[in-house]
Amino acid sequence: MNVSRKCQYALRAIYELSSRLGAGPTSVAEIASVQAIPPRFLELILRQLRQGGFVESRRGVSGGYLLSVPPRSLNVGAIIRFIDGPIGPVQCTNRNDEAFCSLEGERAFMGMWSRVRDAVAAVYDETTFQDLIDEKNATGQYVGSYCI
Amino acid sequence: MNVSRKCQYALRAIYELSSRLGAGPTSVAEIASVQAIPPRFLELILRQLRQGGFVESRRGVSGGYLLSVPPRSLNVGAIIRFIDGPIGPVQCTNRNDEAFCSLEGERAFMGMWSRVRDAVAAVYDETTFQDLIDEKNATGQYVGSYCI
DNA sequence: CCAATACCATACTAATATGATCGGAATAAT
DNA sequence: ATTATTCCGATCATATTAGTATGGTATTGG
Structure with a gap:
């Protein structure tokens, strides 16, 4: 369930x-430079x-992504x-590896x-990119509470 | 944060x-057979x-593990x-890769x-092997509640 | 037009992590 | 002594990850 580096990128x-919303397209080079990717x-x-x-x-000169x-x-x-696939600590909880799941000892x-x-998914699914921007501006003091 | 297969083993x-407590040593072969490892x-x-x-x-004939x-x-x-190392979705939250953490965009x-x-650690740290035995006997209907 | 800039697609490679195996030595119960 | 078992170090095999290379195609400003 580790988040791959690719996904972090x-x-x-x-x-x-998100932080450049409404400022026109941003080029790959620009993003790469700012975010060290x-x-x-x-x-x-x-x-x-x-x-x-x-x-x-947007293609062409002064193009980029939005x-x-x-x-x-x-x-x-x-x-x-989308990048890393299903969230979960083991394949077993992701509906496909049924053979593995049916193992007696795994029950x-x-x-x-x-x-x-569920706990992990709750955090990720309830965190929007607006939240991230807000949280950063609040100097990261915010700690949410999540219950399952 | 994926739990490796080795760790699942x-x-x-x-x-x-745990389920054979007090029954003397169990050999590797026995465990391997029952748990398909x-x-x-x-x-x-x-x-x-x-x-x-x-x-x-315990070494020698009728030896094994306890x-x-x-x-x-x-x-x-x-x-x-012990098997997989620190729990966490990224290296960054495990106190060592400071260089990676200090990255502006990661903040x-x-x-x-x-x-x-914290959510993941809470679940793992509050689940004992006795809990697992109890939960299995209860035919897996039990769903706990964990808050952070 | 045309040259600079940006996107598009595929393939490839190097490094690392993971999963598993091998051959044999030490130990202990019978 | 024999046999069942753990112990030890090394090694192999494969999959995944992370990143690069190559060679385009499209768009736009001048």
Whole structure:
């Protein structure tokens, strides 16, 4: 359930675009520079995010990328799932590896894995990019409370 | 923050030993068979767990492994940390990769990463192996509530 | 037009982590 | 002594990750 570096790059890129809302397209080079992301790699990531409908692109001189959704209605969980796949501590809690799940010894752990998955998903799904911007401006003192 | 397969093996092994409490040593072959774990790999894992003080070993005929701590006072978090290292969605929240953390763009995310880490750790640290045995006997209907 | 700038697509590679195995030595119960 | 078992160090194999390379195609300002 680790968030891959690629995904962290994606999140930072989206965050950067969120903070530049309404300022026209931002180039890959600009985002890469500000967020310290390998430019070619970022190009790859942004293309993928575009195919997922999270960003739009403008070609040509003074082109770049724009957020295609307001930061308030875009949450972190959507990006993480899109880049890294299902959220959860083990494959077992992600509906596909049934063979693995059916293992006798695994049954005792299923409840715990589910609780972890739900707790993590709750945090990611309830954190929008607007929240991230707000939180940063509040110098990171805010600590939310999440119950499952 | 994914729990590696190796770690899942370790947890299942400890769980198996927990359920056989007071029944003398259990051999690697026996545990491997019941829990469907590659035997040689399990051997490696149990040795490691022994060095961590979680289990004891008896050599020779009718030897094997025993839990060295009562299941009630051994929690899942301890095993996961021992096998997989610090719990957390990114390296950044584990006090060592300061260079990575100090990155300007990462600041906005720190609060979220911390909340995820704490939520996950809470579940793991509050689940003992006795809980797992109880939960299984209760046919897995139990769903706990965890707040941070 | 045309040259600069940006996006697009695929393939490739290097490094790292993970998962698992091997051969044999030490130990202890019978 | 024999046999079942743990113990030890090394090694292999594979998958994933992270990032690069190459070679385009589209758009726009001048």
